Amino acid sequence: MTVRNGGDLVVESLTALGATTVFGLPGQHALGAFDALRRSQLAYVGLRVENNAGFAADAFARVTGTAAPLLVSTGPGALMTLAALQESAAASAPVVAIGSQVPVAGLGGGRHGYLHELADQKASFRDVVKSVHPVRTASQIPSAIAAAWESALTAPFGPVWVEIPQDVLLGAVDVPPVTALEAAPRPLRPRPELIAEAAARLSAAERPAIVAGGGVIRSGGTAELLVLAEKLAAPVATTFGGKGAFPWEHPLSLQSWLEDRHTTEFLADADVLLVVGSGLGELSSNYHTFRPRGRVIQIEADLGKLESNHPGLGIHSDAALALRALGEAVERRDDPAAPKAAAELLARVRDRLATQDLDTEQGVVAAVRQALPQDSPSFWDMTILAYWAWSAWPGPMHSAQGAGGLGYGFPAALGAAAADRGRPVLAVSGDGGAMYSIAELATARQYDLPVTWLIVDDGGYGILREYMTDAFGAATATELSRPDFVALAESFGVPAVRTTTERLAADLGAALATPGPSVVVLPAVLRMFAPTHLAQD
Numbered sequence: 001m002t003v004r005n006g007g008d009l010v011v012e013s014l015t016a017l018g019a020t021t022v023f024g025l026p027g028q029h030a031l032g033a034f035d036a037l038r039r040s041q042l043a044y045v046g047l048r049v050e051n052n053a054g055f056a057a058d059a060f061a062r063v064t065g066t067a068a069p070l071l072v073s074t075g076p077g078a079l080m081t082l083a084a085l086q087e088s089a090a091a092s093a094p095v096v097a098i099g100s101q102v103p104v105a106g107l108g109g110g111r112h113g114y115l116h117e118l119a120d121q122k123a124s125f126r127d128v129v130k131s132v133h134p135v136r137t138a139s140q141i142p143s144a145i146a147a148a149w150e151s152a153l154t155a156p157f158g159p160v161w162v163e164i165p166q167d168v169l170l171g172a173v174d175v176p177p178v179t180a181l182e183a184a185p186r187p188l189r190p191r192p193e194l195i196a197e198a199a200a201r202l203s204a205a206e207r208p209a210i211v212a213g214g215g216v217i218r219s220g221g222t223a224e225l226l227v228l229a230e231k232l233a234a235p236v237a238t239t240f241g242g243k244g245a246f247p248w249e250h251p252l253s254l255q256s257w258l259e260d261r262h263t264t265e266f267l268a269d270a271d272v273l274l275v276v277g278s279g280l281g282e283l284s285s286n287y288h289t290f291r292p293r294g295r296v297i298q299i300e301a302d303l304g305k306l307e308s309n310h311p312g313l314g315i316h317s318d319a320a321l322a323l324r325a326l327g328e329a330v331e332r333r334d335d336p337a338a339p340k341a342a343a344e345l346l347a348r349v350r351d352r353l354a355t356q357d358l359d360t361e362q363g364v365v366a367a368v369r370q371a372l373p374q375d376s377p378s379f380w381d382m383t384i385l386a387y388w389a390w391s392a393w394p395g396p397m398h399s400a401q402g403a404g405g406l407g408y409g410f411p412a413a414l415g416a417a418a419a420d421r422g423r424p425v426l427a428v429s430g431d432g433g434a435m436y437s438i439a440e441l442a443t444a445r446q447y448d449l450p451v452t453w454l455i456v457d458d459g460g461y462g463i464l465r466e467y468m469t470d471a472f473g474a475a476t477a478t479e480l481s482r483p484d485f486v487a488l489a490e491s492f493g494v495p496a497v498r499t500t501t502e503r504l505a506a507d508l509g510a511a512l513a514t515p516g517p518s519v520v521v522l523p524a525v526l527r528m529f530a531p532t533h534l535a536q537d
Contacts, residue, residue: 027073054084090402215277
C-alpha cells in the first residue's frame with residue numbers, strides 16, 4: 001500500500017497552485033518527491049543536466065507568464081541550477097525551484113558525512129534568487145511552496161528556492177491532501193503624486209522619447225505603451241529584452257538598435273525620456289556610453305534598479321499599471337515631425353551598416369525570420385547571430401542576455417515546446433554553446449518536442465574570437481574541435497541537415513514544418529557590425 005508522504009504534499013501543493021508541468025532531474029535525496037509525481041496529474045519533463053532543466057523552466061515561465069516548478073536533488077544537483085537561476089533572476093522569470101536537503105539530523109552546519117552534504121546549501125542561493133524558503137517539517141511544505149509561488153509572481157518576477165530535507169520528503173504524513181492554497185501576487189501600483197508629476201513633464205515636453213524594456217512585456221503592458229506613445233507622439237526604442245513591446249514597423253518605432261550611437265544620441269537628446277521596465281544596464285545603454293541630457297522618468301518594478309544608472313523621477317511600479325495611469329493623465333501632443341525623426345534615425349542606422357560589407361549576416365537574419373512562423377517563439381544562445389538578432393530581429397525573442405551564460409537556447413526551446421506542442425519552436429546556438437546542450441537531444445527525442453535547433457558552426461567561440469582579435473591582435477582559447485553535428489543528431493534519432501546561407505530559409509522552413517525535433521547546421525563564419533561604444537569609434 002502507498003503511504004502518503006512529504007513528497008505528496010509537494011505535488012499536491014503545486015497542483016493546488018495551478019501548476020501543470022514540472023521540470024527536473026531526480027536524485028537520491030529527492031526521490032520522495034519524484035515518486036509522488038507518479039501518483040499525480042502533473043506532467044513531468046526530465047532533462048539530462050540540472051542547469052538545462054532550469055533553462056527549460058525559465059522558458060516555460062516566460063511563454064506562459066506563470067510560475068514554472070523545477071525539482072532537483074541535493075548538493076551537486078542543486079548547485080548545477082545556479083547559472084540557470086541567475087538567468088531567470090536577470091530576466092525576471094518566475095521559476096519555483098524545489099531542492100532536497102540532507103536529513104534533518106545533518107542540518108545546522110556540522111559535518112555529518114551525508115552524501116551531497118553542504119554546510120549551508122541555501123546560502124549558495126541567497127545571492128541569486130529572489131527569496132529562499134527552507135522547510136524543516138512536513139506541515140510547513142504547503143505554506144512554504146505557496147509563499148514561494150507568490151514571491152515568484154509578485155512584481156518584479158523572479159526565481160525562488162524551496163529546500164526540503166530527504167527524511168521530510170520520505171516521512172509519512174497524517175494530514176489530508178492539499179486541495180486549496182492561496183498565493184495571490186500583490187499588485188505594485190504607482191503612487192498618484194508621481195504619476196501626476198510624470199504626466200506634467202511629459203505633456204510639456206518638446207522632444208519626448210521612450211525606452212521600453214522587458215518589464216513592459218512581463219506586465220502585459222504593450223497595449224498601454226502604444227496608447228501612451230501615440231498620445232504623446234513619442235518615438236519608442238525597445239531594449240533587447242523588451243523586443244515586441246512596441247510594433248516594429250510603427251511610424252514612431254526606433255526599433256532596437258541600442259548598440260548604435262545614432263540611436264543613443266537620439267535618446268540622449270530627448271528633453272524628457274521615459275524609461276519603463278528597464279534599468280538601462282550595460283547592453284541597454286550601449287555599454288554605459290548613453291548619457292541622457294534631458295530629464296529622465298523611470299518606471300521600474302525592481303526597486304534596486306530604480307535610478308541605479310541615471311538620476312531622475314523614479315516610479316516604483318508594475319509597468320502596465322503605471323503606463324495605464326500615465327496614458328489617462330497626459331495631454332495629447334500633435335507632433336508630425338516625430339515620425340519623420342524616427343524614420344531619419346533608422347535611415348542613418350542602415351547607412352552605417354551599409355558601409356561594413358554585412359550582406360551575409362543581414363541575409364541570414366532575414367532567412368531565419370522568413371522560415372519561422374509568425375506565432376512561433378525563438379530562443380537564442382550567446383552567439384554572433386543572437387547578437388545580431390538583439391538589434392535586427394523584428395519582433396519578440398528570448399535570449400540569455402540577462403546573465404549572459406552559454407547553453408540557454410536549446411533547453412529553453414524545449415521548455416517552451418512543453419508549454420505548447422501545437423507550434424514549432426526555434427533554438428539558435430553557435431557550435432560552442434551547442435556543446436553545453438547536446439545531451440538534451442535525447443530529451444527532445446524522448447518527449448517528441450517540436451523544436452528545430454539551428455547550429456551556426458564557425459569552429460569556435462566566434463564572438464570571443466572577435467573580441468580578442470580586436471583587443472589583442474590575436475585570439476586565445478577560442479578555437480574548438482567539434483563533432484559532426486548532423487551525424488551526432490541522427491545518432492539520437494533526430495533528423496538533421498547541413499545547409500548553406502543560400503538554402504537556409506528553405507531548409508530551416510522545412511525542418512520547422514516537420515513534426516518533432518530536428519537540427520539544421522549552418523557552417524558559416526559571421527561577423528558583428530562595428531561597435532560604437534569604444535573611444536576610437
